[in-house]
Amino acid sequence: MTDYQINDKWILERVxxxxxxxxxxxxxxxxxxxxxxPEVYEDLKKDKDFSSLKDLDKKLTHAQQQIENMGRFGNxxxxxxxxVSNWVIKKVEKEFKESLVxxxxxxxxxxxxxxxxxxxxxxxxxxxxxxxxxxxLLYLIxxxxxxxxxxxxxxxxxxxxxxxxxxxxxxxxxxxxxxQDIGQGSIGGIISELTGIxxxxxxxxxxxITGLIHDIGYPLGKMTTAxxxxxxxxxxxxxxxxxxxxxxxxxxxxxxxxxxxYLKILEEGLSKEARALLRKGVSYDSNNTxxxxxxxxxxxxxxxxxxNYRSNIILDHGIISAxxxxxxLGTPEELKxxxxxxxxxxxxxxxxxxxFKGQLKEFTFDNHPLGFFLMLIDELQEWGRPVPxxxxxxxxxxxxxxxxxxxxxLLNVDEFSWLFQFKNQKAKDLMKFxxxxxxxxxxxxxxxxxxxxxxxxxxxxxxxxKIDKGTKKEGEIINQSTIxx
Numbered sequence: 001m002t003d004y005q006i007n008d009k010w011i012l013e014r015v016x017x018x019x020x021x022x023x024x025x026x027x028x029x030x031x032x033x034x035x036x037x038p039e040v041y042e043d044l045k046k047d048k049d050f051s052s053l054k055d056l057d058k059k060l061t062h063a064q065q066q067i068e069n070m071g072r073f074g075n076x077x078x079x080x081x082x083x084v085s086n087w088v089i090k091k092v093e094k095e096f097k098e099s100l101v102x103x104x105x106x107x108x109x110x111x112x113x114x115x116x117x118x119x120x121x122x123x124x125x126x127x128x129x130x131x132x133x134x135x136x137l138l139y140l141i142x143x144x145x146x147x148x149x150x151x152x153x154x155x156x157x158x159x160x161x162x163x164x165x166x167x168x169x170x171x172x173x174x175x176x177x178x179x180q181d182i183g184q185g186s187i188g189g190i191i192s193e194l195t196g197i198x199x200x201x202x203x204x205x206x207x208x209i210t211g212l213i214h215d216i217g218y219p220l221g222k223m224t225t226a227x228x229x230x231x232x233x234x235x236x237x238x239x240x241x242x243x244x245x246x247x248x249x250x251x252x253x254x255x256x257x258x259x260x261x262y263l264k265i266l267e268e269g270l271s272k273e274a275r276a277l278l279r280k281g282v283s284y285d286s287n288n289t290x291x292x293x294x295x296x297x298x299x300x301x302x303x304x305x306x307x308n309y310r311s312n313i314i315l316d317h318g319i320i321s322a323x324x325x326x327x328x329l330g331t332p333e334e335l336k337x338x339x340x341x342x343x344x345x346x347x348x349x350x351x352x353x354x355x356f357k358g359q360l361k362e363f364t365f366d367n368h369p370l371g372f373f374l375m376l377i378d379e380l381q382e383w384g385r386p387v388p389x390x391x392x393x394x395x396x397x398x399x400x401x402x403x404x405x406x407x408x409x410l411l412n413v414d415e416f417s418w419l420f421q422f423k424n425q426k427a428k429d430l431m432k433f434x435x436x437x438x439x440x441x442x443x444x445x446x447x448x449x450x451x452x453x454x455x456x457x458x459x460x461x462x463x464x465x466k467i468d469k470g471t472k473k474e475g476e477i478i479n480q481s482t483i484x485x
Contacts, residue, residue, distance in 0.1 A: 006173065007408035008119060008165075008384050014172045015126050119165035120145050123212070126168060130208035134328030140216055147219035151226055163215040166381060171211030174377045178203045180413055182456035190454050191369040197343050209325070210347040210374055214354055217320025224251055228309040240303030245296045252290060252313045253282050253323070260284075261332035262323050265345060266352050274362050278352060281316030282323075322352035350374045359448055366452035376458070376485070379445050382420060383408050403427035417459035425467050435464040439481040446483050458485040 004010070034041040124142050132138060144164045178188035188207075192199035197206065227249040236244065253259060263284065267275045278284075291312070297304045325348045326335060335341045350371035353362055365372040386402035405427050410419040422428065422435065439462050451458065464479040 002413040004411045004413065005408050006383065006411055008169070010408075011119060011169055011172045012122070014176065015122060015168070119168045123164055123168045126171070126208075127212050130171075130212065131205040132209060132212060137213065137216070137324060137328045140324065141212070144216070144219070151219060151222055163218045166385060167212050167215050169381050169384065170214065170374075170377050171208050173381060174207055174211050174373065175203065177373075177377070178207060180416075182416060184454065184456075187373070187455075191373065194366065194369045194454065195346060197346070201343065206343045206347055207370075209344070210350055210370065211377070213321055213325050213347075214351045214374060214378065215317060215321060216324055217315075217317040217322075220251070220320050221315040221317035224249060224311055224313070224315070228307070228311075232307050232309075236297060236304040236307055241299050243296070243298050244304070245294055247292060247294045248309050248311070250290045250311060250313060252315065253284075253320070255284065258332055259323065259327075262326045262335075265326060265332060265335055266319070266322055266349055270349065270353075271361055273358075274353060274360050277356050277358070277360070278319055281314060281319045281352075281356070283313045283315070316355055318355035319352045322348040325351065346370055354378055357445065357448060363448050364450040364452045365455040369454070372449060372451075372455070375449060379442070380409070380418060380460070382406055403430050405431070405433065415459065416456045417461065419461045419463070421463045421465050423465045423467055435462070435479045438462070439483075443481075443483055446485055449485050451485050459483070460485075 030041070030044075033044065123144070124138070127141050128138065132141070148164050178186065178191070180187055182190075184190060188199050188203045191197075192202055195202075232246065232248070263278065263282070267278055270278070295307070295309075297307070325344065326332075329335060329341060329344055330338075335345065347370065350368070351374070353360070353368075353371050354375045362368045362371055363375065383406050384404060386404050403424070403426065405422055405424055406420060407424070410421075411417075412419075422433070427433070442460070442462065446460065460483040462481045462483070463477050466475040466478045468475050
């Protein structure tokens with residue numbers, strides 16, 4: 001039986017590997033420079049100083065091979081050599097980082113050379129490495145942590161979970177699963193056959209774009225709620241003796257340009273029900289205008305009542321993400337005429353539909369394998385997602401504590417079964433975690449998926465674990481449930 005512990009350490013190891021020698025460090029660096037900017041790579045090949053570094057690389061490699069033949073004394077020298085190699089790497093890093101400014105190459109050496117980083121920082125670098133080359137998309141990916149910081153601080157009326165690190169986890173986990181054999185061949189091979197997309201292209205580029213971008217529209221989708229609920233109510237609480245009047249903050253997609261054409265590209269080939277969900281999901285209406293009604297709150301002895309604004313405008317983050325992807329590729333005319341965009345459009349459709357909870361025939365693996373795969377991975381990615389809990393630590397400040405219900409999931413590849421164990425009692429207490437409610441919601445979410453004839457049976461085991469407070473050792477299973485797809 002092949003078991004895997006899927007956690008953030010595993011994720012980082014999948015996207016970077018620490019170079020063990022100066023030779024490996026140089027090789028990793030040059031490969032990515034050549035991929036991202038061939039012109040800079042050619043300039044580096046002509047640069048005398050850089051050529052001398054390559055000669056040094058060869059000398060160090062040759063010297064290491066000779067030292068290894070010297071037995072015990074060679075091992076002692078090797079330790080000294082490792083220190084010298086590390087010193088050389090640090091010196092080259094410093095000089096190379098300074099030269100990047102002159103040649104205007106946006107590159108993160110630390111990630112490329114395998115230094116461990118947090119997932120949020122790695123997202124931008126991995127996105128560029130894996131083929132996200134639209135400046136608009138890259139700008140948004142880089143801005144996501146700041147946008148999420150705002151959503152965390154407002155709590156968006158309910159528990160907000162990260163989507164920046166989540167995107168990288170989804171992409172890496174999906175990349176791994178595409179390699180796995182589920183009895184009828186690898187998942188990547190089956191999707192390739194069903195879609196007509198080259199297997200290598202699907203795994204090395206198309207899936208990464210799908211996974212990395214699928215939630216990029218989340219901050220925009222939640223911004224209206226965040227501002228109207230959190231910020232407006234905070235002002236109402238602070239000024240109970242003043243008469244206040246305001247117009248709610250609203251933001252929507254504009255249909256005055258060619259955005260409707262991108263929406264039509266998403267709709268093409270989908271069922272009538274799916275097309276209706278897409279239009280409803282972005283409040284598409286040619287006569288729709290942003291509301292201008294003002295709200296008045298007069299002073300009272302009990303202060304202002306809570307402002308609970310309900311907008312008529314719906315912004316589904318999946319469709320926003322899909323439209324962002326299509327807008328970043330080219331004009332609608334270019335997308336329609338160029339067959340090279342076929343895979344991207346398929347990815348955009350998968351992204352656009354992944355957040356809907358209803359039953360659609362598009363949610364079957366046989367009919368829409370990439371969409372099915374994205375939704376499955378998206379729902380399986382539960383580990384490591386911090387939830388903000390606002391706790392007042394002094395009279396003037398509120399501490400935002402982040403708690404994580406689960407730090408890893410266990411995957412048995414042979415049975416294609418997943419084990420989620422909820423052990424963090426402190427997090428469960430702070431969140432008032434209801435295992436039964438969580439299980440029911442997960443059951444409903446997975447119920448929309450139909451694996452058809454081509455996908456293996458998938459088993460999701462959920463367990464609520466009691467931890468002994470005295471010894472902090474794992475105790476008994478106090479509740480559990482099983483979901484089968």
